[in-house]
Amino acid sequence: MEGDTVDVEEDGGGYTWEGEYERPWEAIQEDIEGHILAPDDDFMYKTKRRKLFNHESGVKLGIMRHILIVVDSTQSMNDKDLKPNRFTCTKTVLKKFLDEFFDFNPISQVGLILMSDGLSLPLPSLSSGNVSVHKRALDTDVECSGECSLQNAMELSLRMLRHIPTHASREVIIIHGSLTSCDPGNIFSTINDFNQQNIRCSVIGLAASVKLCHTICERTSGVYQVILDEVHFRDCLLQHCRPPGVKASTETALIKMGFPQHKTVASLSICVCHLDSKSKDCLSTSGYRCPQCQSKYCELPVECVTCGITLVLAPQLARSYHHLFPLKMFIESTASQVYVCPSCRHSFCIDCDLYCHETLHNCPGCENSLRTQ
Amino acid sequence: MATVAEKNVLIAVIDVSQFYELSMSSEVQSQVLSFQHCIDQITVFINSYLLSSHCNSVAVILCHQLGSTLVYPVPNQAELDEAHPELNKGKYEPIGLMNGLLRERINQFMLSISENIPALVSSSTLLSGALSMSLCYAQRCSREATAGETIKPRLLVIRASTDAASQHIATMNCIFAAQKQNIPIDCCALWEDSSFMQQATDITGGIYIKIPEPAGLLQFLLWVFLPDIKSRSSLQLPQSSVVDYRASCFCDQKLVDTGFVCSVCLAIFCKFTPICPVCQAHFKLPSLPQLKSKKKGKSSSKSKAKQ
Ligand SMILES: [Zn+2]
Ligand SMILES: [Zn+2]
Ligand SMILES: [Zn+2]
Ligand SMILES: [Zn+2]
Numbered sequence: 001m002e003g004d005t006v007d008v009e010e011d012g013g014g015y016t017w018e019g020e021y022e023r024p025w026e027a028i029q030e031d032i033e034g035h036i037l038a039p040d041d042d043f044m045y046k047t048k049r050r051k052l053f054n055h056e057s058g059v060k061l062g063i064m065r066h067i068l069i070v071v072d073s074t075q076s077m078n079d080k081d082l083k084p085n086r087f088t089c090t091k092t093v094l095k096k097f098l099d100e101f102f103d104f105n106p107i108s109q110v111g112l113i114l115m116s117d118g119l120s121l122p123l124p125s126l127s128s129g130n131v132s133v134h135k136r137a138l139d140t141d142v143e144c145s146g147e148c149s150l151q152n153a154m155e156l157s158l159r160m161l162r163h164i165p166t167h168a169s170r171e172v173i174i175i176h177g178s179l180t181s182c183d184p185g186n187i188f189s190t191i192n193d194f195n196q197q198n199i200r201c202s203v204i205g206l207a208a209s210v211k212l213c214h215t216i217c218e219r220t221s222g223v224y225q226v227i228l229d230e231v232h233f234r235d236c237l238l239q240h241c242r243p244p245g246v247k248a249s250t251e252t253a254l255i256k257m258g259f260p261q262h263k264t265v266a267s268l269s270i271c272v273c274h275l276d277s278k279s280k281d282c283l284s285t286s287g288y289r290c291p292q293c294q295s296k297y298c299e300l301p302v303e304c305v306t307c308g309i310t311l312v313l314a315p316q317l318a319r320s321y322h323h324l325f326p327l328k329m330f331i332e333s334t335a336s337q338v339y340v341c342p343s344c345r346h347s348f349c350i351d352c353d354l355y356c357h358e359t360l361h362n363c364p365g366c367e368n369s370l371r372t373q
Numbered sequence: 374m375a376t377v378a379e380k381n382v383l384i385a386v387i388d389v390s391q392f393y394e395l396s397m398s399s400e401v402q403s404q405v406l407s408f409q410h411c412i413d414q415i416t417v418f419i420n421s422y423l424l425s426s427h428c429n430s431v432a433v434i435l436c437h438q439l440g441s442t443l444v445y446p447v448p449n450q451a452e453l454d455e456a457h458p459e460l461n462k463g464k465y466e467p468i469g470l471m472n473g474l475l476r477e478r479i480n481q482f483m484l485s486i487s488e489n490i491p492a493l494v495s496s497s498t499l500l501s502g503a504l505s506m507s508l509c510y511a512q513r514c515s516r517e518a519t520a521g522e523t524i525k526p527r528l529l530v531i532r533a534s535t536d537a538a539s540q541h542i543a544t545m546n547c548i549f550a551a552q553k554q555n556i557p558i559d560c561c562a563l564w565e566d567s568s569f570m571q572q573a574t575d576i577t578g579g580i581y582i583k584i585p586e587p588a589g590l591l592q593f594l595l596w597v598f599l600p601d602i603k604s605r606s607s608l609q610l611p612q613s614s615v616v617d618y619r620a621s622c623f624c625d626q627k628l629v630d631t632g633f634v635c636s637v638c639l640a641i642f643c644k645f646t647p648i649c650p651v652c653q654a655h656f657k658l659p660s661l662p663q664l665k666s667k668k669k670g671k672s673s674s675k676s677k678a679k680q
Contacts, residue, residue, distance in 0.1 A: 131552075256631060314620035319549055356505075359512075362501065368503075
């Protein structure tokens, strides 16, 4: 299973037609004994480093978004036009998306919904800001079968998003592999409900352009994209990482936020978020307490119903700090293949350079030198 | 088809800052863990880890106020391998050789820092540096893996000092990098609880324990941290109940329950500032006091009118 998944990230990272004309047979080198050596990675590295330079700065991070991702898991997702098949490829791309998404939208929440056999089911992870929970939910085995119903999925999303406070942005992204939709009623009334509730609905088509999807996106001011290949699929989905329409409405402000601690106490108490669900989940001994009014919640981030303060976990904010204090680009030294940190003058190989800038966002040299503070 | 082999890499990060002071002070009490005793215990643990499976390998990083050093494996491992070809074969004798090497390198490291005592006084252990280094090392292991070999790194931090707020961002960056790569960070705290490490273990799915009796370090190491990740689900391991998830503010790095957050860059402040020092965004004065003053003004004018 693991070996079959296509890691879109690893294969160079560009479209085929954007790359230079390739003569792979010329890149093969042999050593003295005639063994074939690994191909020269130089070109790949250069593209990667160029990408690092292109990273934009000045992202607006302070927006709470609630996104539901509806994933088609019908018969059509077994097609093998994406490698190894549409559904597995979607899972890989989704995981990449989740990683990136929470970097840009630290105080947001994502929910996953599966469409199959004409029904739609939320994955057990529900809405949460925890990446690993989602990834685990995605890894459970799902059988793709039946037909897809866009209306059922949209109705479910509507129910799930209705109670979200209006200042947060509500979005639905549908990953649609089928070309049909088998609906119980008039889907256009559902589209109107979306409009009324201010929910933005975008569709990523894996097969061909469908008029209905076009209409849905147009009326809810979403984006409709039909993918060309795996790389384009990833790009289309990753576009949704960036908060929509940030320039227009929001103005800069200092928002008061609470940082509650997770506490377990001896006595049972009721959490505020599950009050109306009538289930037994709301009684528990542990939870996050609002530092202002002591209301209890079981999931963060949330806006306190009682006193209105936004409650978050500090690590949720910390996830995006590397956008605030980006690591300086290492300078390529004249002796090639050596990259020097401008602050601490430590030199690194290209692999460490890429790792530090893409994943770690720290310079091990700087972190290991005594700070003058 | 090559067989898929799993190779475990345990990266042990040993915080030696407190030990140094202990080893310097002449009256070492019997119940306090001495440095040599501690290193011996850790060595026994590492030996047991290496002997428990032939796919296990180890790296040891010492961290201190002046930086971190990779003490094992040694940089010129290739030369060493030539001199002692039996070193990596997982036999009993090479373990002894490794132990000697480890002790020698650790003593060298302690000697080298003893020349810089004045610098030690005011600063704190560079944990973020040691974590960055460990992650780079883990990355190198996966890069150098042969085809068909999967590397499963994990980190074990033996923590002996308090957190420094100035390392907050860098440490969090390390934690998220580890989380993204599925590298669990475990922590064994010796004297004081470490909020950074509690968060690290919670986020990356590792184990955190603060041992009640530092002298019994080995017991805890063998009991909690020796089994591999897969066996953990079937063990009854200690649960840490309270994780301190409070934020530290950017202005004077206090831990805060409630704070002001810049809507542009999410920097946290403990009091209102008109201009964000991080991203230079301008803020309006807090709306609440303004409203109050307006209302007051209106009501006073109204009352005047009534009069
Ligand atoms: Zn409250
Ligand atoms: Zn390197
Ligand atoms: Zn540096
Ligand atoms: Zn700011």
